[in-house]
Amino acid sequence: xxxxxxxxxxxxxxxxxxxxxxxxxxxxxxxxxxxxxxxxxxxxxxxxxxxxxxxxxxxxxxxxxxxxxxxxxxxxxxxxxxxxxxxxxxxxxxxxxxxxxxxxxx
Numbered sequence: 001x002x003x004x005x006x007x008x009x010x011x012x013x014x015x016x017x018x019x020x021x022x023x024x025x026x027x028x029x030x031x032x033x034x035x036x037x038x039x040x041x042x043x044x045x046x047x048x049x050x051x052x053x054x055x056x057x058x059x060x061x062x063x064x065x066x067x068x069x070x071x072x073x074x075x076x077x078x079x080x081x082x083x084x085x086x087x088x089x090x091x092x093x094x095x096x097x098x099x100x101x102x103x104x105x106x
Contacts, residue, residue, distance in 0.1 A: 003077050023074050027055040030078070052078060 007030075008020040016033025034048035052068060052075055060066035068075070075093075082091045 003081075005074070005077060021074070023077070026074070028068075028074050029053040029055065050078060050082075 004023060006022045010017050010019040012018075013031075016031065019030040019032070021028045021030050029052075031051040031053060032048060035046050036043060037046040052072070054066065054068035054072070054074075056066040070093075079091060079093070082088050
């Protein structure tokens with residue numbers, strides 16, 4: 001399935017990983033971090049969170065425009081990819097106070 005998303009090399013941050021991505025003319029940062037389920041034999045099991053941050057110009061930030069919306073195509077693309085992965089047991093969205101959608105993965 002074609003998703004029209006370009007990604008750059010991910011890099012490590014002190015809180016997890018960040019992956020620059022672009023869809024059409026919009027740029028994003030996909031920020032991922034997780035908490036391991038210590039009782040599991042699989043070290044990758046636990047809750048993983050993905051924050052999708054839309055890059056905005058200084059002008060957009062000052063004017064309060066260009067914010068990511070709940071129906072942003074990148075958000076739906078990430079959810080689609082996660083739901084298609086058989087090893088992911090649950091996908092749900094949380095809205096933060098800054099209107100940046102979160103997609104925790106259990």
